[in-house]
Amino acid sequence: MNWETVIGLEVHVQLSTRSKLFSGTATQFGxxxxxxxxxxxxxxxxxxxxxxxxxxxxxxRFGLAIDAEIGRKSVFDRKNYFYPDLPKGYQVSQLHHxxxxxxxxxxxxxxxxxxVIGVTRAHMEEDAGKSLHEDxxxxxxxxxxxxxxxxxxxxxxxxxxxxxxAVAYLKKLHSIIRYLDISDGNMAQGSMxxxxxxxxxxxxxxxxxxxxxxxxxxSFRFVEKAINYEVMRQREILEDGGRIIQETxxxxxxxxxxxxxxxxxxxxDYRYFPEPDLLPVVIDDAYIEAVRAELPExxxxxxxxxxxxxxxxxxxxxxxxxxxxxxxxxxxxxxICGDAKLSANWVTVELLGLLNRNNWEFVDSPISARRLxxxxxxxxxxxxxxxxAKTVFEAMIEDQAEVDAIIEKQGLKQVTDSGEIEQLIDxxxxxxxxxxxxxxxxxxxxxxYLVGQAMRLSRGKANPAQVNQIxxxxxx
Amino acid sequence: xxxxxxxxxxxxxxxxxxxxxxxTRAYLDRIERLNPDLNAYITVCxxxxxxxxxxxxxxxxxxDTSPVxxxxxxxxxxxxxxxxxxxxxxxxxxxxxSPYDAxxxxxxxAAGAVTLGKTNMDEFAMxxxxxxxxxxxxxxxxxxxxxxxxxxxxxxxxxxxDLCAMATGTDxxxxxxxxxxxCGVTGLKPSYGRVSRWGMIxxxxxxxxxxxxxxxxQDAAIMLNVMAGLDERDSTxxxxxxxxYTASLDQSLEGLRIGIPRQHFAEGLNADVExxxxxxxxxxxxxxxxxxxxxxxxxxxxxxxxxxVAPAEASANLSRFDGVRYxxxxxxxxDLEDMYKRTRSEGFGDEVKRRILVGTYALSAGFYDAYYRKxxxxxxxxxxxxxDAFKQVDVIVGPxxxxxxxxxxxxxxxxAMYLEDIYTIAVNLAGLPAIxxxxxxxxxxxxxxxxxxxxxxEARLLNVAHQFQRATDWHSRKPSLSGxxxx
Numbered sequence: 007m008n009w010e011t012v013i014g015l016e017v018h019v020q021l022s023t024r025s026k027l028f029s030g031t032a033t034q035f036g037x038x039x040x041x042x043x044x045x046x047x048x049x050x051x052x053x054x055x056x057x058x059x060x061x062x063x064x065x066x067r068f069g070l071a072i073d074a075e076i077g078r079k080s081v082f083d084r085k086n087y088f089y090p091d092l093p094k095g096y097q098v099s100q101l102h103h104x105x106x107x108x109x110x111x112x113x114x115x116x117x118x119x120x121x122v123i124g125v126t127r128a129h130m131e132e133d134a135g136k137s138l139h140e141d142x143x144x145x146x147x148x149x150x151x152x153x154x155x156x157x158x159x160x161x162x163x164x165x166x167x168x169x170x171x172a173v174a175y176l177k178k179l180h181s182i183i184r185y186l187d188i189s190d191g192n193m194a195q196g197s198m199x200x201x202x203x204x205x206x207x208x209x210x211x212x213x214x215x216x217x218x219x220x221x222x223x224x225s226f227r228f229v230e231k232a233i234n235y236e237v238m239r240q241r242e243i244l245e246d247g248g249r250i251i252q253e254t255x256x257x258x259x260x261x262x263x264x265x266x267x268x269x270x271x272x273x274x275d276y277r278y279f280p281e282p283d284l285l286p287v288v289i290d291d292a293y294i295e296a297v298r299a300e301l302p303e304x305x306x307x308x309x310x311x312x313x314x315x316x317x318x319x320x321x322x323x324x325x326x327x328x329x330x331x332x333x334x335x336x337x338x339x340x341x342i343c344g345d346a347k348l349s350a351n352w353v354t355v356e357l358l359g360l361l362n363r364n365n366w367e368f369v370d371s372p373i374s375a376r377r378l379x380x381x382x383x384x385x386x387x388x389x390x391x392x393x394x395a396k397t398v399f400e401a402m403i404e405d406q407a408e409v410d411a412i413i414e415k416q417g418l419k420q421v422t423d424s425g426e427i428e429q430l431i432d433x434x435x436x437x438x439x440x441x442x443x444x445x446x447x448x449x450x451x452x453x454x455y456l457v458g459q460a461m462r463l464s465r466g467k468a469n470p471a472q473v474n475q476i477x478x479x480x481x482x
Numbered sequence: 483x484x485x486x487x488x489x490x491x492x493x494x495x496x497x498x499x500x501x502x503x504x505x506t507r508a509y510l511d512r513i514e515r516l517n518p519d520l521n522a523y524i525t526v527c528x529x530x531x532x533x534x535x536x537x538x539x540x541x542x543x544x545x546d547t548s549p550v551x552x553x554x555x556x557x558x559x560x561x562x563x564x565x566x567x568x569x570x571x572x573x574x575x576x577x578x579x580s581p582y583d584a585x586x587x588x589x590x591x592a593a594g595a596v597t598l599g600k601t602n603m604d605e606f607a608m609x610x611x612x613x614x615x616x617x618x619x620x621x622x623x624x625x626x627x628x629x630x631x632x633x634x635x636x637x638x639x640x641x642x643x644d645l646c647a648m649a650t651g652t653d654x655x656x657x658x659x660x661x662x663x664x665c666g667v668t669g670l671k672p673s674y675g676r677v678s679r680w681g682m683i684x685x686x687x688x689x690x691x692x693x694x695x696x697x698x699x700q701d702a703a704i705m706l707n708v709m710a711g712l713d714e715r716d717s718t719x720x721x722x723x724x725x726x727y728t729a730s731l732d733q734s735l736e737g738l739r740i741g742i743p744r745q746h747f748a749e750g751l752n753a754d755v756e757x758x759x760x761x762x763x764x765x766x767x768x769x770x771x772x773x774x775x776x777x778x779x780x781x782x783x784x785x786x787x788x789x790x791v792a793p794a795e796a797s798a799n800l801s802r803f804d805g806v807r808y809x810x811x812x813x814x815x816x817d818l819e820d821m822y823k824r825t826r827s828e829g830f831g832d833e834v835k836r837r838i839l840v841g842t843y844a845l846s847a848g849f850y851d852a853y854y855r856k857x858x859x860x861x862x863x864x865x866x867x868x869x870d871a872f873k874q875v876d877v878i879v880g881p882x883x884x885x886x887x888x889x890x891x892x893x894x895x896x897x898a899m900y901l902e903d904i905y906t907i908a909v910n911l912a913g914l915p916a917i918x919x920x921x922x923x924x925x926x927x928x929x930x931x932x933x934x935x936x937x938x939x940e941a942r943l944l945n946v947a948h949q950f951q952r953a954t955d956w957h958s959r960k961p962s963l964s965g966x967x968x969x
Contacts, residue, residue: 045581045582048807049802049807050562050580050581050582051562051568051575051580051684051802052561052568052584052679052681052683052684053680053681054679054680054716054717056714056715056717057717086797086798086801086845088801088822090804093806094798094801094802095798095800095801095804096798096801146818148807275847277797277798277842277845277846277850278845279794279795279798279845279850279854282686282687282688282718282795283684283687283718284717284718285717285718
């Protein structure tokens with residue numbers, strides 16, 4: 007039987023404001039428990055919220071980046087429920103009038119095709135604190151440092167059709183928020199959290215199946231695995247004639263499975279009502295245009311530019327712009343060496359490989375964009391060959407010296423002196439009489455072997471083009 | 483001396499006839515003598531008050547011109563006061579020592595006023611008789627068998643019994659004006675947003691407003707000068723220039739148009755009270771005002787709308803009292819749910835629990851439209867009634883309460899208690915300013931007159947009230963208290 011998967015994502019993005027959404031408290035990650043909790047964050051009686059204007063600006067930035075309707079009048083509501091790390095007993099959120107309305111973003115699939123995915127809305131809300139269940143001998147510790155941190159909850163339409171699309175959507179969102187500089191998007195630290203609503207239905211069925219919600223998946227890889235597991239689980243149940251229960255499930259990455267957390271059938275009634283301590287947020291066209299004017303170049307625009315201006319393939323350009331840091335790094339490299347295609351190769355293959363192997367971010371890279379640009383420039387001006395460049399690149403990881411100094415120090419400079427190369431080739435011809443004869447008898451393939459011998463004799467430093475030329479001349 | 487107004491005391495302090503320390507001591511002595519019976523104060527801060535008085539005396543000697551410098555006041559125990567227990571009349575906060583000052587408290591401190599202590603109140607300001615306080619009821623100084631009104635009953639009683647020169651109160655549905663009426667003092671509820679709510683423990687956030695309780699309209703003007711103004715910490719406080727409220731007190735009432743709402747002189751109004759108010763209206767006519775009959779057709783809906791909106795907001799506002807971070811926590815909780823249930827069952831009194839239940843119900847899925855949304859629509863109708871009325875008249879006058887102070891324990895039915903605020907509640911729903919001033923007596927008990935003005939027209943209210951007080955002496959009458967020395 008053919009099943010269609012329907013996925014909608016709810017992504018919580020922690021906005022990187024310096025202070026909290028409704029209090030002036032700092033939002034730094036990793037401080038000692040409860041040292042970043044003001045009297046408002048602790049919900050002391052008599053305290054009141056004051057909205058963080060920077061958080062609003064960030065939400066509007068995001069809305070404009072996904073071409074969304076911007077709420078001219080957004081309203082905060084109280085979402086009521088009891089939990090020890092929710093100090094006020096309600097969360098201030100936005101129900102009916104979010105700051106960001108309907109928008110969309112384009113994802114690129116592995117085969118290079120594109121799909122437009124609808125974003126239903128994005129609303130602002132405050133984060134809760136953390137409950138720490140260990141180390142308190144039968145009690146629970148509460149850390150309110152995170153309480154009140156501004157979140158943007160981005161809700162997609164149920165338009166994603168498989169786990170790979172979900173990951174592509176999530177990566178695109180991640181890339182956009184990084185370009186906008188509105189969040190660090192760090193999934194491991196929880197500054198980007200993903201809940202996935204998953205259901206399946208028979209191909210062609212207009213009705214949606216019963217969905218389950220998988221909570222708090224904290225990496226791209228786990229999103230894919232959690233959805234795949236959940237789809238398989240639902241399919242098995244339905245094919246056995248069972249029924250899906252609408253519920254919240256938790257993904258356990260150790261066992262690679264989802265588990266029931268609580269049933270939505272006994273769902274909380276959040277008793278939303280407008281937050282009387284805050285006025286509606288009214289913004290006008292002038293405000294929106296001012297925010298629009300500050301928008302940076304976004305990944306889609308950058309990709310088009312890379313294709314048009316640099317002649318890169320859409321695929322390469324897509325890889326480069328997927329991260330703002332990589333795109334910026336790449337542009338610096340091109341500016342120095344002047345060769346976009348070589349730069350694209352070096353950045354996406356050698357450098358990215360190096361960073362991934364070591365789990366480094368671009369900021370951690372031991373090889374700066376300037377030094378990589380210098381290195382490529384030395385390939386271009388024939389100081390070194392592409393192959394030697396890889397040796398230099400390896401040396402640059404440990405050695406922070408300039409590229410030229412490293413080439414000099416290691417004696418890797420390319421030999422372009424024809425006399426020197428002729429000597430090498432004479433030695434090769436003298437040392438390989440059989441092969442020389444075979445070549446002269448018409449066995450063209452042996453030529454490559456002889457070039458290789460010459461290169462080896464030069465320890466890779468001879469200019470390969472010259473070696474080719476001179477060897478061919480001498481064998482005539 | 484202790485019965486004097488702020489204006490009179492301030493003159494004496496600055497003239498050197500009296501020091502703030504002497505004045506403060508005198509009030510503290512009187513509190514010690516009379517408070518055990520009246521129960522107007524929950525907390526008295528003697529040492530701190532004397533230290534503040536010493537500071538004030540230094541400031542006065544240095545020529546400080548603040549009219550409240552050195553004047554002893556009492557804060558309703560709903561205002562957070564740094565280092566002092568702030569109980570809100572509840573067992574839930576009986577152990578809560580605030581680490582910060584409310585804006586209102588901060589402003590009085592900055593102006594040099596001396597805080598004598600914290601006054602008793604209905605628990606979380608929910609009540610109209612002061613009988614819901616965890617700390618026991620306040621007695622009305624005019625008749626200690628009667629209630630002082632509520633919820634700011636402690637403040638009103640303290641002012642009436644001269645246990646302070648002035649006091650702060652808060653008003654969500656009549657909680658300044660009704661006790662002011664019952665205790666024969668002046669109480670002003672400013673327009674919503676005029677006074678900062680920062681540090682004022684929330685009951686119903688869209689209705690709560692702080693205001694002065696004192697001995698004359700002139701004193702109310704002096705206090706409002708200190709209290710009013712924009713506060714960046716309260717997003718609902720308004721950015722409107724604060725006039726000098728004392729500047730317009732002396733304006734003539736010639737040509738003033740006074741609206742008399744038919745609905746406030748209808749069934750349920752005690753005959754003595756009606757007579758007192760009618761007599762007061764004649765007084766206004768003598769001062770040059772004209773009386774115009776008006777309608778507030780939706781007034782009768784105000785109690786119903788209020789008892790949806792206020793409990794709904796309260797149900798959320800009071801969720802923070804969960805035993806987790808501060809305040810009361812039950813003994814030996816078995817688990818989280820047990821802790822929540824027992825902490826809140828034991829920490830809150832019956833009236834508070836009743837309103838949390840009502841509010842939770844009104845906001846529940848499937849009931850929101852029928853209750854909360856409908857109540858907000860009624861709120862707009864009520865506001866429109868006032869806006870229409872103010873096209874014809876400058877102020878609206880009527881009784882503050884249908885009758886004078888009732889006996890302790892007389893109203894055991896919650897709905898009967900809710901009807902206490904029939905004339906005052908619409909004003910909160912509309913966000914308007916209103917004042918209650920003494921304007922007669924019924925069987926030896928004070929009767930309060932209610933005056934309402936348009937948005938942010940506190941200056942006009944105070945002018946009207948002051949002119950009435952210049953022509954009459956109801957506001958100067960004092961209860962005779964047992965145990966009182968003849969000063």
